Amino acid sequence: xxxxxxxxxxxxxxxxxxxxxxxxxxxxxxxxxxxxxxxxxxxxxxxxxxxxxxxxxxxxxxxxxxxxxxxxxxxxxxxxxxxxxxxxxxxxxxxxxxxxxxxxxxxxxxxxxxxxxxxxxxxxxxxxxxxxxxxxxxxxxxxxxxxxxxxxxxxxxxxxxxxxxxxxxxxxxxxxxxxxxxxxxxxxxxxxxxxxxxxxxxxxxxxxxxxxxxxxxxxxxxxxxxxxxxxxxxxxxxxxxxxxxxxxxxxxxxxxxxxxxxxxxxxxxxxxxxxxxxxxxxxxxxxxxxxxxxxxxxxxxxxxxxxxxxxxxxxxxxxxxxxxxxxxxxxxxxxxxxxxxxxxxxxxxxxxxxxxxxxxxxxxxxxxxxxxxxxxxxxxxxxx
Numbered sequence: 001x002x003x004x005x006x007x008x009x010x011x012x013x014x015x016x017x018x019x020x021x022x023x024x025x026x027x028x029x030x031x032x033x034x035x036x037x038x039x040x041x042x043x044x045x046x047x048x049x050x051x052x053x054x055x056x057x058x059x060x061x062x063x064x065x066x067x068x069x070x071x072x073x074x075x076x077x078x079x080x081x082x083x084x085x086x087x088x089x090x091x092x093x094x095x096x097x098x099x100x101x102x103x104x105x106x107x108x109x110x111x112x113x114x115x116x117x118x119x120x121x122x123x124x125x126x127x128x129x130x131x132x133x134x135x136x137x138x139x140x141x142x143x144x145x146x147x148x149x150x151x152x153x154x155x156x157x158x159x160x161x162x163x164x165x166x167x168x169x170x171x172x173x174x175x176x177x178x179x180x181x182x183x184x185x186x187x188x189x190x191x192x193x194x195x196x197x198x199x200x201x202x203x204x205x206x207x208x209x210x211x212x213x214x215x216x217x218x219x220x221x222x223x224x225x226x227x228x229x230x231x232x233x234x235x236x237x238x239x240x241x242x243x244x245x246x247x248x249x250x251x252x253x254x255x256x257x258x259x260x261x262x263x264x265x266x267x268x269x270x271x272x273x274x275x276x277x278x279x280x281x282x283x284x285x286x287x288x289x290x291x292x293x294x295x296x297x298x299x300x301x302x303x304x305x306x307x308x309x310x311x312x313x314x315x316x317x318x319x320x321x322x323x324x325x326x327x328x329x330x331x332x333x334x335x336x337x338x339x340x341x342x343x344x345x346x347x348x349x350x351x352x353x354x355x356x357x358x359x360x361x362x363x364x365x366x367x368x369x370x371x372x373x374x375x376x377x378x379x380x381x382x383x384x
Contacts, residue, residue: 003027003028003380004025004026004027004032004043004045005025005026005043005045005046005047005380006023006024006025006026006040006043006045006046006047007023007024007026007047007049007054007364007377008021008022008023008024008037008040008046008047008048008049009021009022009023009024009048009049009052009053009054009366010049010050010051010052011052011053011054012024012034012053012054012356013053013054013055013056013333013336013356014034014056014355014356014357015055015056015336015337015340015341015354015355015356015357016341016355018053018333019034021036021037022034022035022036022037023035023036023037023039023040024054024356024362024364025040025043026362026380028380029361029362029379029380029381030352030359030360030361030362030380031352031356031357031358031359031360031361031362032358033358034356034357034358049366049375051368052366052367052368052369052374053332053366053367053368053369054356054364054365054366055336055340055356055364055365055367056336056340056341056354056355056356056363056364056365057091057092057093057094057340057354057363057364057365057376057377057378058090058091058092058093058094058274058317058318058321058339058340058365059092059093059094059095059126059339059340059343059344059349059353059354060087060092060094060095060096060274060275060276060278060317060339060343061095061096061098061129061170061246061273061275061343061346061347062096062098062129062131062217062218062246062275062276062277063083063087063092063095063096063097063098063129063275063276063277063278064098064099064100064277064278064279064280064312065083065278065279065280065281065282065312066082066083066086066087066278066279066280066281066282066283067082067083067085067086067280067282067283067284068082068086068280068283068284068286069082069083069280070279070280070289070291071083071097071098071099071110072099072100072102072106072291072292073280073291075099075106075109075110075112075113076109076113077113077116077117077120077122079097079113080097080113080114080117080122080125081117081122083095083097084097084122084123084124084125085124085383086282086283086284087124087276087278087282087283087316087317088124088376088378088383088384089283089316089373089376089383089384090282090283090316090317090318090319090373090376091316091317091318091321091339091365091367091373091376092124092276092316092317093124093361093363093364093365093376093377093378093379094124094125094126094344094349094353094354094363095124095125095126096126096127096128096129096168096170096347097110097113097114097117097125097128097129098129098130098131098277099128099129099130099131099132100131100132100142100143101131101132101133101135101140101143101144101147101148102132102133102144102147102292103147104155107130107133107158108158110128110130111128111130111158111162114127114128114162114166115162115165115166118165118166118167123378123379123381124378126167126168126347126349126353127166127167127168127169127170127347128162128166128168128169128170129169129170129171129172130159130169130170130171130172131143131171131172131196131197131217132147132148132172132197133147133148133149134148134149134150134151134155134171134173134174134177134178135148135172135173135174135176135177135196135197135198136148136174136175136176136177136197136198136199136200138176138199139174139197139198139199139222139223139224140197140222141197141221141222141309141310141311142291142296142305142309142310142311142312143197144292144294148177149177150177150178151173151177151178151179151182156182156185156186159171159186159189159191160185160186160189160191163189163190163191164189167350168192168347168348168349169190169191169192170191170192170193170194170215170347171186171191171192171193171194172194172195172196172197172217173193173194173195173196173213174195174196174197174198174199174200175195175198175200175204175205175207175208176198176199176200178208180207180208180210180211181211183208183211183212183213184211184212186212187211187212187213187214188212192214192215192346192347192348193208193212193213193214193215194213194214194215194216194217194246195208195209195213195215195216195217195223195233195236195237195243196216196217196218196222196223196233197217197222197223198222198223198224198233199223199224200223200224200232200233201224201230201232202224202230202231202232202233202235202236205224205232205233205235205236205237205240206236206240209236209240209242209243213243214242214243214244214346215243215244215245215246215346216233216236216237216243216244216245216246217246218246218247218248218253218275218277219234219237219245219246219247219254219262219272220234220247220253220254220258220262221248221253221254221310226238237266238262238265238266238267239267240267240268241267241268241269241271242268243268243271244271244272244273244342244345244346245262245266245271245272245273246272246273246274246275246343247259247262247272247273247274247275247338248274248275248276248277248313248315248320249274249315249320249323249324249328250301250313250314250315250319250320250323251301251323251327252301252302252310252313253277253310253313256327256328259324259328260328263328263330270334270337270338270341270342271342271346272338272342273338273339273342273343273346274317274320274321274324274335274338274339274343275343276313276315276316276317276320277312277313277315278312278313278314278315278316279291279296279303279311279312279313279314281298281303281314282314282315282316283316286298287299291311294306294311296311296312298314301314301315302314317339318365318367318371318373320339321335321336321338321339321371322335322371324338325371326371332367332369332371340354340355341354341355342354361379361380362377362378362379362380363377363378363379364376364377365377
């Protein structure tokens with residue numbers, strides 16, 4: 001039985017441009033048509049929004065937790081569901097649950113949970129991001145260096161097998177722990193290889209990109225910096241037109257002036273996208289939590305280990321959009337693209353993810369022109 005309804009709005013931003021007085025005809029969670037509002041009047045179930053803007057649902061490629069749970073603590077389908085639902089309250093309709101560096105056993109459980117989530121068509125689930133364990137101990141950040149290791153043949157085979165069952169998969173690796181040949185095999189299998197947590201040189205980073213890496217994880221954080229004699233991983237990310245880069249825009253992880261410089265410097269078009277790197281705190285009033293026995297404290301918008309090391313971000317995607325729009329002064333349209341269209345392109349998401357178009361999933365947010373989240377629909381179902 002088909003379930004059809006209409007969402008009419010005064011201002012539709014489809015991911016590329018604005019369209020006035022449009023109606024979205026939704027059938028079974030899919031956008032069946034986009035037309036002038038007057039042309040959809042025959043359908044009985046109508047929702048009309050006279051203010052604000054309808055925009056694509058956000059796409060977050062780095063989500064460690066939310067709703068009071070961490071993926072590392074309990075890598076299960078139920079944890080993924082809780083994370084997806086918590087972030088949907090802030091406009092994220094598609095995400096990659098992200099496992100940071102852990103034991104081989106926990107990594108295997110995370111892969112199993114992701115495969116089950118896809119089999120169950122879990123709302124909001126897009127794929128899996130494994131951030132580690134194949135990183136550089138010199139840039140471990142909040143990752144436990146005891147679990148960081150070079151990629152073995154068995155590790156490689158586990159990843160390749162997982163990708164056969166997952167639509168989207170991203171791995172963050174460092175050239176110190178993964179060879180160019182391994183990067184090529186992963187990339188050829190359709191896995192998005194992202195460089196991060198690395199003290200690599202500019203030349204080594206470019207070699208990794210040539211081998212198949214297409215992204216950089218949380219630009220500027222936990223990586224070799226751009227200097228006048230050694231451009232480092234930051235320099236490679238900005239100079240290489242084939243590399244996308246995730247960015248934590250919370251005013252804490254990266255200075256606003258540096259964000260502006262990066263956006264102006266990036267070659268290859270619009271390839272810097274927003275991530276939250278969110279932890280369990282999103283959607284809760286948690287003041288602290290534990291990650292593998294280490295206490296993380298939440299205060300003044302920061303999540304910190306006892307030594308002051310940043311441990312993820314206390315950030316939702318709508319707040320990141322507003323930061324880019326208002327503080328960086330890039331404007332709402334480009335900020336919205338950085339939260340939806342560009343990350344979707346980074347992982348080659350199916351048509352209709354990160355954009356509003358006929359045939360795509362009915363994933364969209366309703367925002368005031370001042371940036372307030374007024375509503376969110378995921379697969380045609382109203383979340384908030």
